[in-house]
Amino acid sequence: MNAPHIPVLLNEVVAAVGPQPGMSIVDATYGAGGYSRALLEAGARVYAFDRDPDAIEQGAADETRWNGQLSLHPQRFSQMREEMARLGVPRVDAVVMDIGVSSMQLDQSERGFAFSSDGPLDMRMGQQGESAADFLNEADEAAIADVLYEYGEERQSRRVARAIVAARPLETTGELARVVRRALGHKPHDKKDPATRTFQAVRIHVNDELGELRAGLVAAETLLREGGVLAVVSFHSLEDRIVKRFLREASGAGRAVSRHLPGEIPGPPPVFANVSKAIRPSEAEIAANPRSRSSTLRHATRTSAPPREAGSTDPRTMP
Numbered sequence: 001m002n003a004p005h006i007p008v009l010l011n012e013v014v015a016a017v018g019p020q021p022g023m024s025i026v027d028a029t030y031g032a033g034g035y036s037r038a039l040l041e042a043g044a045r046v047y048a049f050d051r052d053p054d055a056i057e058q059g060a061a062d063e064t065r066w067n068g069q070l071s072l073h074p075q076r077f078s079q080m081r082e083e084m085a086r087l088g089v090p091r092v093d094a095v096v097m098d099i100g101v102s103s104m105q106l107d108q109s110e111r112g113f114a115f116s117s118d119g120p121l122d123m124r125m126g127q128q129g130e131s132a133a134d135f136l137n138e139a140d141e142a143a144i145a146d147v148l149y150e151y152g153e154e155r156q157s158r159r160v161a162r163a164i165v166a167a168r169p170l171e172t173t174g175e176l177a178r179v180v181r182r183a184l185g186h187k188p189h190d191k192k193d194p195a196t197r198t199f200q201a202v203r204i205h206v207n208d209e210l211g212e213l214r215a216g217l218v219a220a221e222t223l224l225r226e227g228g229v230l231a232v233v234s235f236h237s238l239e240d241r242i243v244k245r246f247l248r249e250a251s252g253a254g255r256a257v258s259r260h261l262p263g264e265i266p267g268p269p270p271v272f273a274n275v276s277k278a279i280r281p282s283e284a285e286i287a288a289n290p291r292s293r294s295s296t297l298r299h300a301t302r303t304s305a306p307p308r309e310a311g312s313t314d315p316r317t318m319p
Contacts, residue, residue, distance in 0.1 A: 007034025008292040009233055012279050013096060016231045016299040019044040023093040026084070026223065028077035028216055030055050033062050035096050036070060045069050047084065047092070051076045051126040076126070078215035081222050091225040099213055100235040115195055118174035123203045132202045133171060141165045151210070151238065152201030159183050160198060173199075200236070213239060217246045221271055224302035230272070231299040240278070240296045247275045247300050250308070269305040276300065 007013075013035060019025060021043030027036045030048035032055070039046050048070060050056055056074045063070050073083055077097065084092065121133040136144065145161035148154040163183035170176050177195040180186075184194040204210060213234075220230050230247075234240040247253075252270040279297040286293050 006289045006292070007032075007038070008098070008289065008295040009279065009281055009285070009297045010034060010038055012297050013231050013233065013299075014038050014042070016276070016297070017094045017096060017229050019094070024089060024091075025094040025096065026080055026092050026220075027096050028080060028220075029096075029098040030059055030072065031098065033059050035098065037062070039096070040066055040069055044093075047071055047073060047080075047087070047089070049073045049075055049077050049080055049083070053127055076212055078212050078219060080216070081219040084223060090223075092223050092228060093225060094229045094231065095220040095224060097213075097216060097220070097230075097232045099233065099239050100209070115173045115177035115193070115199060118172050121170055121173055121176055123199075123206050125207045130206060132176075132206050133169075135202065135206060136164055136176070137169045147205045148198055148201045150201070151204040152197035152199075153238075154197045154201065156184060176202075204238070210238060210242060213242055214246075217243070221250065221302070222307045226302055226304040228302040229299055230302065231297065233295055233297050235294050235296075240298070243298050244278075247272055247298060251275045251300065268308060269303070271303055271305045271308060272300040273303050274301040 017025065017039065019039045019042035023044040025039050025044045025046050027039065027046055027048040030036060030050040033048070036046045036048050036059075046066075046069065048059065050059075050072070051074065053074060056072050059072050063072050073080075075083055080095075084090065121131065121136065123132040124130075135147075139147075141158075141161045141164075144164055145157040148157035148160055154160060160180055160183050163179050164170065164176070167175070167179045170179065176198070177193070180195040180198045181193070186194050217230075217232075224230060232243045234243055250270065250272040252267060253275065276297070276299045279299075281289075281292040281295055
């Protein structure tokens with residue numbers, strides 16, 4: 001039986017945003033609508049984005065129910081700045097981002113995100129473009145190894161990539177999981193399935209998840225009005241590292257200007273303030289929703305400073 005999708009750190013996200021009647025909020029990752037509903041119930045107007053056509057289709061009933069307070073936008077969150085400009089809404093009061101794969105995607109074997117049940121080797125959030133099977137069956141061994149090492153932090157990436165190439169063509173999630181387990185010597189009593197790292201890496205690559213995150217953060221910086229809140233929930237260290245560094249640089253934290261060097265040019269004014277520390281789920285939430293265990297929330301408040309110049313916030317130059 002599929003686990004229901006439970007929004008992670010919901011109370012903490014709502015507390016950070018402080019939704020009120022009349023506020024305009026972007027829910028950059030609609031999913032099953034958990035964050036959007038909480039924001040709507042507080043009286044906010046919500047613009048919800050999701051690149052997954054299934055999420056948009058399933059959310060149609062919510063859009064009808066809220067009678068104009070909720071609108072769904074079938075786009076990547078990297079596109080939210082352009083879409084909001086098209087709608088004539090150049091500034092919003094908050095942007096909420098819940099990064100990564102949703103429970104619905106994980107639980108649908110036909111989407112190919114997980115190896116808990118066998119399905120086609122797909123993994124595409126937007127259901128178009130290169131699939132996981134396309135990448136694994138066509139890329140050379142070095143390219144596969146690089147993806148596994150960079151996005152899955154797989155120390156034995158070359159061994160796994162060699163095994164994948166030798167086993168081609170691969171068509172299902174079960175086939176890929178078995179290849180990885182054989183390559184790494186999986187034992188049934190191992191606490192963590194070694195295929196987890198490979199599945200994470202391939203999914204991130206196929207969906208350009210880290211590139212999307214970087215671009216989404218830049219878009220949020222431009223969209224937020226003074227006093228607006230950016231709240232980002234991430235699920236693994238690669239994502240959290242990007243969010244942490246973005247907020248550190250955007251808030252001017254760690255920028256050293258020596259008082260012993262007169263005439264030194266100060267950096268640009270900070271575009272974010274009140275940057276939170278990492279907020280993680282309580283033991284009670286983890287017990288109720290085990291998938292929340294790896295989640296981290298970071299939030300910050302937009303200042304009155306203009307958005308940074310494109311060169312300093314270009315997502316291609318961010319770590």
